[in-house]
Amino acid sequence: EAGVTQFPSHSVIEKGQTVTLRCDPISGHDNLYWYRRVMGKEIKFLLHFVKESKQDESGMPNNRFLAERTGGTYSTLKVQPAELEDSGVYFCASSQRLAGKNIQYFGAGTRLSVL
Amino acid sequence: AQSVTQPDIHITVSEGASLELRCNYSYGATPYLFWYVQSPGQGLQLLLKYFSGDTLVQGIKGFEAEFKRSQSSFNLRKPSVHWSDAAEYFCAVLMDSNYQLIWGAGTKLIIKP
Known part of the structure; x- marks a missing residue:
C-alpha cells in the first residue's frame, strides 16, 4: 500500500512568485491534514479536510494560502504571492478514522525556500 | 492552553x-x-502511540514509551541505540476537539561511534 506522497520534495522560488504543493493521501483515507514547520519552530497545524470539505482551517496563516481537495482525493496548497516567512517544510498527513484512534500518517514533506 | 514540551533540543x-x-x-x-x-x-x-490501557507501549525499531499521568509525561526509551537511530524525534498530543496534533519542538539525537 502506498503511503502519503508529496510533490515536489523541494521548491525554491523568489518572493512574490506562486507555488503549488501537492499531497496524495493514502487510498481510502477521508481525512487529510496540512502542517508546516518553519525553521527553528514547532510543527504547526494548518488545516484539515474531511473528503472534499474543509473541516478546520484555523491554522492557515493568511489569505495568501489556498488549499483545495478536489473530489476528496489529492490536495493542493497554493501560496500566492510567496513571502520570505513562508519558507519551511510543509507536511501532509492522512488518517482513516477521525474520532477515537485517529492515527495520522505523514508524507516526506515539501521543503519550500522563498528567496 | 494545550502544549507539548521536549526540553532537550539535542x-x-x-x-x-x-x-x-x-x-x-x-x-x-x-x-x-x-x-x-x-x-x-x-x-x-x-514510532508508537498511546490511547488508553497499558501505560507502557511498544513501538517499532525497539522503542518504547511510558505514559505517566501524575507527571504529565510520555518519555521515549530504547535500551541500546544504533547509529541508524540518529534522527529528530517529535512528541505530539492529539486534540480530540478538532483532531489537530500539537507538537513538541523536537529532539535531535546524535550517535557517537
Missing part, C-alpha cells in the same frame, strides 16, 4: 548506550500521545 549518546527522550504535555482531557521520528531526508514516521 542529545548525544554513544552507540550501544541506552536512551531516554523526555516529553511533557499539558492537556485537560485524557491525552492521545504519539512519538514520530524524522530521519535525514525522510518524512515523519510513527
